[in-house]
Amino acid sequence: MSERTAIEISGLNKWFDDFHVLKDISLTILEKEIIVVCGPSGSGKSTLIRCINHLEKHQEGSISIFGEKLENDKKSADIIRTNVGMLFQNFNLFPHLTVLENCTLGPIWLSKIPEVKAIEQSIVLLDRVGIADLAAKYPGQISGGQKQRVAIARALAMEPKIMLFDEPTSALDPEMIKEVLDVMIDLAESGMTMICVTHEMQFAQQVADRVIFMAEGEIVEIGPPEQVLKNPKWDRTSQFLEHILSH
Amino acid sequence: MGNQSISKPELLEFIPKPSRLPAVPVDGFIGRLKKHLFSNIWNTLLTVSVFTLLFMLIKPFLDWAIFDAVWSASNRRECLNASPDGACWPGVIQWFNGLIYGRYPNDQQWRINLGFGLGILWLVPLAFKRVEQKILIALSAITLFPFLANFLFLGGSDNQFNYIVACVGLAYLLILYINIGLIYLDRKILGEYLEPLIGRFYQRRAALLGRLLCWLTVTVLLAFLFQNLTLLLVEVDSWGGLFLTLIISGFSIVMALPIGILLALGRRSHMPVFRWLSICTIELVRSVPLITVLFMSVTMLPLFFPNTMELNKLVQVLVAVCVFAGAYMAETVRGGLQGIPPGQFEAAKSVGLGYWYTMAFIILPQALRAMIPNIVTSFISLFKDTTLVSIIGLFDIMLMARNISIDKNWLGLHTEPLIAISILFFIFCYSMSQYSHRLEKKLKNK
Numbered sequence: 060m061s062e063r064t065a066i067e068i069s070g071l072n073k074w075f076d077d078f079h080v081l082k083d084i085s086l087t088i089l090e091k092e093i094i095v096v097c098g099p100s101g102s103g104k105s106t107l108i109r110c111i112n113h114l115e116k117h118q119e120g121s122i123s124i125f126g127e128k129l130e131n132d133k134k135s136a137d138i139i140r141t142n143v144g145m146l147f148q149n150f151n152l153f154p155h156l157t158v159l160e161n162c163t164l165g166p167i168w169l170s171k172i173p174e175v176k177a178i179e180q181s182i183v184l185l186d187r188v189g190i191a192d193l194a195a196k197y198p199g200q201i202s203g204g205q206k207q208r209v210a211i212a213r214a215l216a217m218e219p220k221i222m223l224f225d226e227p228t229s230a231l232d233p234e235m236i237k238e239v240l241d242v243m244i245d246l247a248e249s250g251m252t253m254i255c256v257t258h259e260m261q262f263a264q265q266v267a268d269r270v271i272f273m274a275e276g277e278i279v280e281i282g283p284p285e286q287v288l289k290n291p292k293w294d295r296t297s298q299f300l301e302h303i304l305s306h
Numbered sequence: 307m308g309n310q311s312i313s314k315p316e317l318l319e320f321i322p323k324p325s326r327l328p329a330v331p332v333d334g335f336i337g338r339l340k341k342h343l344f345s346n347i348w349n350t351l352l353t354v355s356v357f358t359l360l361f362m363l364i365k366p367f368l369d370w371a372i373f374d375a376v377w378s379a380s381n382r383r384e385c386l387n388a389s390p391d392g393a394c395w396p397g398v399i400q401w402f403n404g405l406i407y408g409r410y411p412n413d414q415q416w417r418i419n420l421g422f423g424l425g426i427l428w429l430v431p432l433a434f435k436r437v438e439q440k441i442l443i444a445l446s447a448i449t450l451f452p453f454l455a456n457f458l459f460l461g462g463s464d465n466q467f468n469y470i471v472a473c474v475g476l477a478y479l480l481i482l483y484i485n486i487g488l489i490y491l492d493r494k495i496l497g498e499y500l501e502p503l504i505g506r507f508y509q510r511r512a513a514l515l516g517r518l519l520c521w522l523t524v525t526v527l528l529a530f531l532f533q534n535l536t537l538l539l540v541e542v543d544s545w546g547g548l549f550l551t552l553i554i555s556g557f558s559i560v561m562a563l564p565i566g567i568l569l570a571l572g573r574r575s576h577m578p579v580f581r582w583l584s585i586c587t588i589e590l591v592r593s594v595p596l597i598t599v600l601f602m603s604v605t606m607l608p609l610f611f612p613n614t615m616e617l618n619k620l621v622q623v624l625v626a627v628c629v630f631a632g633a634y635m636a637e638t639v640r641g642g643l644q645g646i647p648p649g650q651f652e653a654a655k656s657v658g659l660g661y662w663y664t665m666a667f668i669i670l671p672q673a674l675r676a677m678i679p680n681i682v683t684s685f686i687s688l689f690k691d692t693t694l695v696s697i698i699g700l701f702d703i704m705l706m707a708r709n710i711s712i713d714k715n716w717l718g719l720h721t722e723p724l725i726a727i728s729i730l731f732f733i734f735c736y737s738m739s740q741y742s743h744r745l746e747k748k749l750k751n752k
């Protein structure tokens with residue numbers, strides 16, 4: 060882990076109308092750090108990482124990525140585009156494009172890489188997530204686990220330094236969860252900065268540097284996985300952990 | 307992930323049912339008839355009675371249109387003398403040329419045929435498997451072909467700009483076909499032969515420049531080749547018939563989609579000026595009949611232009627029909643846009659695509675694909691609606707058909723011309739809808 064700050068969140072507040080979703084969140088994430096976020100449904104986990112990716116706008120506080128503060132302008136969009144990739148629970152692949160085209164679209168049109176080179180790079184990425192042989196298929200023709208791996212390759216094609224995951228495995232059948240988690244572990248080991256909203260506690264224990272527990276829009280617990288998962292300070296955390304571990 | 311503590315319900319023993327007999331294949335015409343029409347007594351009865359009814363309805367029509375019809379005569383009187391209860395087709399046959407070409411001079415009609423032939427040639431490559439960048443071909447057809455067509459159809463000698471753009475278009479078409487030949491022979495395409503030459507001076511973009519240079523050369527060659535060609539000027543006033551109908555509907559069909567897309571995007575835009583402009587245009591145009599829009603464009607459009615400028619009627623009509631069709635198309639496109647899940651926008655944004663890229667590569671392709679049946683339906687109704695231009699005095703196919711009945715030889719011949727143009731309309735509309743079915747099927751496989 061290096062000492063450079065990747066994401067700096069301070070005093071973040073967000074409301075949906077008069078519903079206070081995120082309450083005064085402050086958090087500093089270093090480069091190459093792996094953060095796992097968990098917490099009960101509705102606690103604001105998705106909202107938090109969507110704010111980091113600027114899919115949601117916050118009302119108070121600030122978010123900086125590599126020292127650049129996010130505003131509502133073109134420059135922030137560029138910062139996010141070049142630094143942050145995101146994965147969704149329901150994959151959100153582009154159904155009218157082939158797996159390969161899903162991956163090359165960004166590099167060709169945004170990074171202005173020549174088509175031949177973009178294809179080469181994307182094949183390498185697809186190979187890395189283990190599905191190079193599906194390059195010519197359409198998203199409708201592949202399984203959920205494969206879709207999520209395509210989504211990872213698509214995000215990686217933009218060469219992000221930070222990856223955000225919003226419950227990437229919760230729409231998958233158990234046997235497909237592993238294939239996606241393996242790719243994520245591989246990513247984590249390659250030095251990517253990652254924030255994962257997930258309830259896969261084994262994954263958290265294996266790769267997380269810190270685990271965040273959120274409840275009702277607040278970070279109620281933060282620390283190394285052994286501490287948060289084994290000896291939570293807070294009742295709510297242990298109840299929740301018991302609940303997800305038992306089912 | 308937990309320990310599986312919940313006990314599973316007892317499994318029922320699986321008892322297979324005896325498998326069914328394989329279906330008896332029914333083959334051939336007789337077999338299929340038997341299966342679908344005469345499978346039991348009620349079905350047989352129903353079939354027989356429906357066919358009798360149909361026969362009773364259609365028989366008189368067939369008698370009139372075919373068996374008692376007159377096929378050769380020189381005026382309506384002769385027809386009536388020969389067979390008072392039959393159709394009188396000679397009038398339609400004599401006027402057929404007029405129905406197709408309007409009052410375009412006979413010895414110049416090859417220009418129309420050539421123009422439409424070139425247009426079809428331009429679109430044929432879209433069906434070839436190995437041709438790439440079909441979007442470019444379609445775009446070139448949309449942007450360049452109108453000039454080429456205008457040059458051919460209008461003629462005249464004082465239109466340099468039109469002549470040059472027509473040559474550019476013709477050159478494109480020529481190169482396109484040569485390249486297709488080369489591709490199927492597995493050779494390099496024309497532009498690539500120039501690539502090494504250009505590469506010596508300018509490394510970057512050598513491929514693109516090679517193509518452009520090739521295009522330019524052919525254009526110049528063509529321009530020299532045809533420099534002495536002067537086509538007789540045929541004023542727009544004498545354009546007519548199916549020819550004019552196809553021009554108006556073709557042009558507005560092509561323009562309706564981009565106008566509709568822009569209006570639909572405007573309507574969803576976050577910028578109030580664009581949103582309100584779009585909403586006003588769409589709602590205003592959609593709440594008045596096409597005839598009104600046509601009359602307004604003929605009477606009101608000249609007010610916006612200086613007195614000295616003489617607008618021709620065709621241009622006014624084209625503007626009116628395009629705006630009208632665009633407003634309807636906007637609502638169709640908006641329906642398609644609403645069907646796109648928000649996740650697609652978010653995914654596009656997280657890849658980093660901006661608004662226009664997102665629309666062009668992600669949202670519109672999906673929205674338009676889902677809307678193909680609706681889009682083609684509006685095309686078909688637009689095609690038929692263009693017959694309204696006869697009301698403001700353009701000699702389209704409808705007005706030509708009605709003209710037959712005031713020809714002194716064929717006075718009062720109303721029905722036959724209408725049937726003739728109905729058949730023509732049916733052919734066009736039916737092929738459009740068949741094409742859309744095929745397109746839908748093809749895209750569904752993806």
Ligand SMILES: Nc1ncnc2c1ncn2[C@@H]1O[C@H](COP(=O)(O)OP(=O)(O)OP(=O)(O)O)[C@@H](O)[C@H]1O
Pocket residue numbers: 075078080098099100101102103104105106107
């Ligand atoms: N667009 C929105 N408008 C209004 N309220 C919203 C919106 N999105 C989320 N919320 C609310 O904000 C709260 C936090 O939502 P969020 O999706 O961040 O929860 P979460 O922790 O990700 O839950 P889950 O585990 O179910 O995904 C929820 O109560 C939700 O109802």
Ligand SMILES: [Mg+2]
Pocket residue numbers: 104105106225226
């Ligand atoms: Mg969530």
